[in-house]
Each structure stands twice: as structure tokens, then as C-alpha cells.
Amino acid sequence: MGDRAAEHASTPLEDYALLSDLHTGPLVSRDGSVDWLCFPRFDSPSVFAALLGTPEDGRWRISAVDGEVAHRRYLPRTFVLETTWRTPTGTLVVTDFLPPGSDQADLIRRVECTQGQVEVEHDLRIRFDYNRAKPWTRRVEPEGTARHGLLSVAGPDGLLLAGPLLYPHDAQQDKPQAGMEERHEASPKGHPDDYQGAVADRLSGVFPLSAGESLDWVLTWHLSHQYPPTPEDPQEALDRTLEYWRQWSARVDAEQEHGRTVLRSLLVLRALTNSDTGGIVAAPTTSLPEEFGGVRNWDYRYTWLRDAALTIETLVAHDFTDGALLWRDWLLRAVAGHPDDLQIMYGVAGERQLDESELGHLAGYEGSTPVRVGNGAVGQYQADVVGEVMLALAALRDAGIEEDEFSWGLQKNLLRFCEDNYDRRGHGIWEMRGEPAFFVHGRAMMWAAFDQGIRAVEEHGFDGPVAQWRTLRARLHEEIMARGFDEELDSFTQTYESTEVDASLLQLPHTGLVAYDDPRMLGTVVGIENDLQDEHGLLHRYRTGAGLDGLEGDEYPFLICTFWLVEQYACSGRTEDAGALLDQLTGYANDLGLFGEEYDPVSGRLAGNFPQAFSHLGFIRAVDALARVRAAS
CATH class of the missing domain: 2.70.98.40 (Glycoside hydrolase, family 65, N-terminal domain)
Structure with missing residues (x-):
């Protein structure tokens, strides 16, 4: 090869x-x-x-x-x-x-x-x-x-x-x-x-x-x-295609700062959504490498609960609720059954069997092998996914979308899944292939899951074992602060068992667990800047040599992590830093406004699966956060 x-x-x-x-x-x-x-x-x-x-x-x-x-x-x-x-x-x-x-x-x-x-x-x-x-x-x-x-x-x-x-x-x-x-x-x-x-x-x-x-x-x-179908009439098909996309995007104001790239990013999120099933893929590609010539090459053409939920939150924030409802229906079908059967990802129509295999006859992008189809992470336990789903469904409720007995029943089942797996170690948001651990981000998202369940009962009048949820929420808060925050380092840590930091810790304020300007978060940001930020200002997800991911090689900075840093800067008073970093990151989109999963600042090239929903939703959230802060000042 x-x-x-x-x-x-x-x-x-x-x-x-x-x-x-x-x-x-x-x-x-x-x-x-x-x-x-x-x-x-x-x-x-x-x-x-x-x-x-x-x-x-x-x-x-x-x-x-x-x-x-x-x-x-x-x-x-x-x-x-x-x-x-x-x-x-x-x-x-x-x-x-x-x-x-x-x-x-x-x-x-x-x-x-x-x-x-x-x-x-x-x-x-x-x-x-x-x-x-x-x-x-x-x-x-x-x-x-x-x-x-x-x-x-x-x-x-x-x-x-x-x-x-x-x-x-x-x-x-x-x-x-x-x-x-x-x-x-x-x-x-x-x-x-x-x-x-x-x-x-x-x-x-x-x-x-x-x-x-x-x-x-x-x-x-x-x-x-x-029998072969009748081909489309090209002119009629073109007229219909233009009308569809322009009608869908008509509500987006592209004249604001970064408005055209936000518009394109919203269009990308829609483009990655299957209009029949509601499944939202993480990217349309497989095996585009996280390091040119490396082995970190994964198939992203599936629907992750986490990625889809974060996409839905972003779309709902911009008043696109139709696709969110389609995704909610997909979710009801995909996770049907006993709570213990919950997976972190599914096929576009809710398929559960996504066996990973290698295509040895393909040379790979930039010689990066193996080329993989399917994704072995489908069998992992990741403690954060229910929290992201609960936050997305809460955003739908807050946007005035009526809940029904089936969707609320789903959420109660998801919280039951959290209860059943309360003491279970997982592989984390980055799907590490090493030994399971208690990831702080995952525990915080589990806290958020119970928190949103409680809020649904208290603010919207739904039924559920709210006293039990309150007890579990309090236990998680106490546990995270005791075991997930290192007083000596003045920082939250990647796992309970380590002193490493992780870019996913920037999501703790999004859960509601801590405020953006909480001293513990500010100390964590310092740790992330010291350990994960390169000389170009870009963040790595974590230190790959720390031993938890179980993989060879390295990877380039992940764009969503740096977009999270922009959001953190904006919401903690560092608006000038946020604006400068956002302008820099916006320049990493290609001439059509598309972002990859990663960016190699040395070669000036995009890397990873492309275009990446994570990067586009991270960009939109960063722009929104900075705009809110500037509007309030």
C-alpha cells in the first residue's frame, strides 16, 4: 500500500x-x-x-x-x-x-x-x-x-x-x-x-x-x-434544489459578524441529517486521519447520541425545531427496548450492528492506514451520552415544543440507565481504547442528566422519582468536587485517578455544574492552557502520551476544543481573547466555509473526517456566546 x-x-x-x-x-x-x-x-x-x-x-x-x-x-x-x-x-x-x-x-x-x-x-x-x-x-x-x-x-x-x-x-x-x-x-x-x-x-x-x-x-x-429509474430532469431538479435550500436557510441573518460562516455551518448540520429517518451523522466520511500517515482513522458516518444531541441544541438555539423533532422520533425508535440496551451510536436508521473492519486494499488518505468501516466504539460505555441527550430534549421543551408521553417515558428510561450504571467506569467522550475510568466530564454529564430530569418535574409538571434523582444528583456533585478536583493543582482533572487535564472539562459550565467564572473553572483553564494549548493557541483533546487512549501515534489539535475555549473566554470576561481566537479559527474554514475535525497549523491543512458536525456546531456556539456577552456589555 x-x-x-x-x-x-x-x-x-x-x-x-x-x-x-x-x-x-x-x-x-x-x-x-x-x-x-x-x-x-x-x-x-x-x-x-x-x-x-x-x-x-x-x-x-x-x-x-x-x-x-x-x-x-x-x-x-x-x-x-x-x-x-x-x-x-x-x-x-x-x-x-x-x-x-x-x-x-x-x-x-x-x-x-x-x-x-x-x-x-x-x-x-x-x-x-x-x-x-x-x-x-x-x-x-x-x-x-x-x-x-x-x-x-x-x-x-x-x-x-x-x-x-x-x-x-x-x-x-x-x-x-x-x-x-x-x-x-x-x-x-x-x-x-x-x-x-x-x-x-x-x-x-x-x-x-x-x-x-x-x-x-x-x-x-x-x-x-x-428496472432502472427515470432520470431526473436536470433543470427541474436544479430549480427544486435551489428552492429547498433557500427556503430552509431564509431565517438565518448572514449579515452579522461571522454571519456567512454561521449560515454555512447551520447548512452543514442540516446537510448531515437524513431527512427520512432523522439520524444525524457525525461526518459523511470514514478514515480521514487525525494525523497524516497515522492509525487514528475512524468511520464517522453514523449517529452518535452525543454529537446528534449537541447538534440539536445548536439548531434549536437558532429556531430550527423541525429537524429536532425528526431526531427525537429517531431517538425513540433507536433506543427502544430495555434501558440496558442503550448504545452510544447507531446507524442512520437506528441500526445497532456496526462491526468494525479494515479495507486493506485501500492505500488510505496520505497513506494513513488502516482504512476502517464500521466503528468498534459502538460497544463502549460512555457515561456522558445521556446527559447530552437530556440537555437537548430540555432545550426542545424550553423552546416550547410539547412533550408527549412517549418522549418523557424515554427520558425516564434514560435516567434509569444512569442509575443502573452509576458505579460503572467508562471510556469517555473521546472513545479511548484503553482501560475504563471515571471521567470527570462523564460524571458531570450524568449529574446534568438527573438535573434536567428534576427540572422537567419541577418546572413542567412531569412525573418521576424526583426524590431519588435529587439524592443521586447531590451525591454526584459531592463526588465530583471531592474526587474530580485537585486542590493542589487548582484544577478539575481528566479522571478521578489522574492529574491530567482534558479539553472536555471546558464543558462543565455547559452542564450547569459550575459557572464559567467559578475559581475552580478558571484554575482548570490555566491547566488546560499550560498542558494542551500549542504555540498557535490551538487545543489538543488531551495528552496522547498519558496512557489512557490505548493507541499509537499522535493527533492534531481538535477544532471543537478550541471553540469551547472561545466560549469559556467569552463567558468568563476574557472577551478580547475570545474575539481574537475566534477570528483566527474562522480563518481555518476553507473557501466554502467548511471545517474539518482538526487543523494542522504547521502544514496549514485540515485533517480528520470532513466536514465535521462537531466543529461546525462548536463554531456556532462560540459565535453565539461572544455575541451574547458583547450585547450584554
Whole structure:
């Protein structure tokens, strides 16, 4: 794998754009290559996986011959990507999008010559099942349209490409070089059987365009045993896509400080939400490394209770409650059953079986192996997750969303789970793979769970064993202060058994356990600055050499941790520090406003799974906190 990776330099993550139809999230590079696409869901096997290897692992590149990218952008308030190419002879605009609200999975790519003359080149390499199955491809006439189509199938998957015909790459040299009509619509002489059950490793084509001319391609996924669906009409699909995203985002004021990046971050959180099930994925990718060339490569295409709950809190704070209700319904289905069956994460539709495996045939992003699918952390106990869920559901109540008997029954079951696991050690918010411990953040979130249960009874009139919850809440408070705060260090600690600090301790005020300006928190901030902050002002999650995470190697600073520091600074009176750090962090988003999980300040590159919900919600919270403090002063 090492030699293969060395032959192909990975595209920087900041050069990628996200597309979304609220079911899946492909990544498109600045130079027009769809290097990651899972159809039909975020957690489905990929059909393009060049992101985790080489072009031979699957991609679809559309480019202008002899051209270079002059500009790219999302059309305002949408996930419709527009890329402008300039060549010595003309200008080409490529528009990429997935239409939401459809009952099928489509990727649509439009090319238009806006000036002069250009040639449009395709390189399409379909690789089903993470490049474990190459398709058989044949030519068909899609139902309901006169356009040519190519049907590629392997195992359960089928892809129909509708639009001007592409050809096996080795047949290109014999293609006629006639005008547009013959090139686009006629079956070239000498190649009548190109698609009679052939394995087409690579499909390509070159299409000349003059100013005012345009072409469309629609790639549609379907189950291979079913008849191929009718392709979307590209213009109708584009109009519908623009309307959907602009209507959803219309309430967001993008003119405030950092407003455009907040708008994009809210859009990302929506884009990572499955519109059918309500499941919110942590990221649309797998195995993008926490250290280039390292082994800390994880699959984030699932719904973590913690990540989803924090996302919901953020959306509710910005008056987006529809998606929050959809997530609450997902939660009711996913965690149904006995409280002891609770997991920390589920599939997008609530699946419980997320076995982790390695794809040894993929070279990995920047040679980072292993490439993993599934996530072994699904079996971990993490004491904090119920607290985050209870805080999110409380935010819904406080926003005026009516509780019902089923959702309140769920919350009572969650608190019963906390009771049953009160004395259980866990693996913590960072899913460490070492020995379990009593993590202070986890114990504080358990305190918050009982606190929100009590508040629901006292302020909203619900029923429950409130006296018992009060007793457990008091015990936890006393325990955390006695065992989780080190008087000598003047700091809260990562675990009861250690003197290490952890960036998750910055979340203690969010639980309500302590105030942002509590002397114990201020002392903890000093400890975090001394031990976890690098010379660029960025925070690491914890010291990786402390022995608890059970993993080799290191990792770059986590963006959400530094966003938490901005929030802490703002709420404890350090507004100038908060503003300066927030401005710095905002500059780490790419040109489209997307954040990765981490940032390497030495190379100036984003790292980790991309784009990352954690980072985007952390950014929004930091902006909100600073704005509230400034407004009150």
C-alpha cells in the first residue's frame, strides 16, 4: 500500500466541497473530481473512493481541457456548487448538485460554455463496494427520455448514467472527431458493441462546446435487480434544489459578524441529517486521519447520541425545531427496548450492528492506514451520552415544543440507565481504547442528566422519582468536587485517578455544574492552557502520551476544543481573547466555509473526517456566546 500511496498525493481536504441531498454527502475536489460518494446513504458502501486511495479506487472528474479553476462557490444559501474554469479559448461553468426531496438518489452535473469555445473532458471510474466490485456496463435507452444512458451493475448496486455518451477509455483513440451532433447523439461507427456486458474500468469523453451551449449528466443509483429509474430532469431538479435550500436557510441573518460562516455551518448540520429517518451523522466520511500517515482513522458516518444531541441544541438555539423533532422520533425508535440496551451510536436508521473492519486494499488518505468501516466504539460505555441527550430534549421543551408521553417515558428510561450504571467506569467522550475510568466530564454529564430530569418535574409538571434523582444528583456533585478536583493543582482533572487535564472539562459550565467564572473553572483553564494549548493557541483533546487512549501515534489539535475555549473566554470576561481566537479559527474554514475535525497549523491543512458536525456546531456556539456577552456589555 505504501508504494501505491506514494504514487498519488492526496488532495488537501480544504480543496473539497460537500454536496447533500439529505441522504448522502459526496465530496467534490476543486478540480472537479467527485472522489467520495456513498449511494444511497451516508453509511452505504462507496461507489467513488479515490479520497482514500487513488483515482483507480473510483472517481468522476469533469474538467476543461487545458483549463484551470478560476473560482468556485456555492450558489447563495444552497449546496449547489458552481465551478468556473478558464482556458486559453473560453470559459466553462460546471454546476454540481444532488436534489433533496427525491425518492431516488441522483448526482447531477451540468456544464455550460459561457464564453468562447471549450472542450469538456470526463474521467469516470465506477467502483462499487469500496472498490471491491467493478461493474459490468452496457448501453441502454433510459425510460422517458431520448438521451443515451450507460447502465453499470455489480452485486446489489446499479448506476444509470444519462446524458451524452461516454466510452471505454481504450476506445477513445478510434472515436470520430465530428461535430457536436454526431459526437453527442450518434453511436460512433466501429463501436456498436462497446457496452454489451463489458467490464468498463474507465469511461471517458471529450465534448466541444461554444458559448451558450450546455450539457447535462445524471447519475442515478438503484437496486440492480430492479428496472432502472427515470432520470431526473436536470433543470427541474436544479430549480427544486435551489428552492429547498433557500427556503430552509431564509431565517438565518448572514449579515452579522461571522454571519456567512454561521449560515454555512447551520447548512452543514442540516446537510448531515437524513431527512427520512432523522439520524444525524457525525461526518459523511470514514478514515480521514487525525494525523497524516497515522492509525487514528475512524468511520464517522453514523449517529452518535452525543454529537446528534449537541447538534440539536445548536439548531434549536437558532429556531430550527423541525429537524429536532425528526431526531427525537429517531431517538425513540433507536433506543427502544430495555434501558440496558442503550448504545452510544447507531446507524442512520437506528441500526445497532456496526462491526468494525479494515479495507486493506485501500492505500488510505496520505497513506494513513488502516482504512476502517464500521466503528468498534459502538460497544463502549460512555457515561456522558445521556446527559447530552437530556440537555437537548430540555432545550426542545424550553423552546416550547410539547412533550408527549412517549418522549418523557424515554427520558425516564434514560435516567434509569444512569442509575443502573452509576458505579460503572467508562471510556469517555473521546472513545479511548484503553482501560475504563471515571471521567470527570462523564460524571458531570450524568449529574446534568438527573438535573434536567428534576427540572422537567419541577418546572413542567412531569412525573418521576424526583426524590431519588435529587439524592443521586447531590451525591454526584459531592463526588465530583471531592474526587474530580485537585486542590493542589487548582484544577478539575481528566479522571478521578489522574492529574491530567482534558479539553472536555471546558464543558462543565455547559452542564450547569459550575459557572464559567467559578475559581475552580478558571484554575482548570490555566491547566488546560499550560498542558494542551500549542504555540498557535490551538487545543489538543488531551495528552496522547498519558496512557489512557490505548493507541499509537499522535493527533492534531481538535477544532471543537478550541471553540469551547472561545466560549469559556467569552463567558468568563476574557472577551478580547475570545474575539481574537475566534477570528483566527474562522480563518481555518476553507473557501466554502467548511471545517474539518482538526487543523494542522504547521502544514496549514485540515485533517480528520470532513466536514465535521462537531466543529461546525462548536463554531456556532462560540459565535453565539461572544455575541451574547458583547450585547450584554
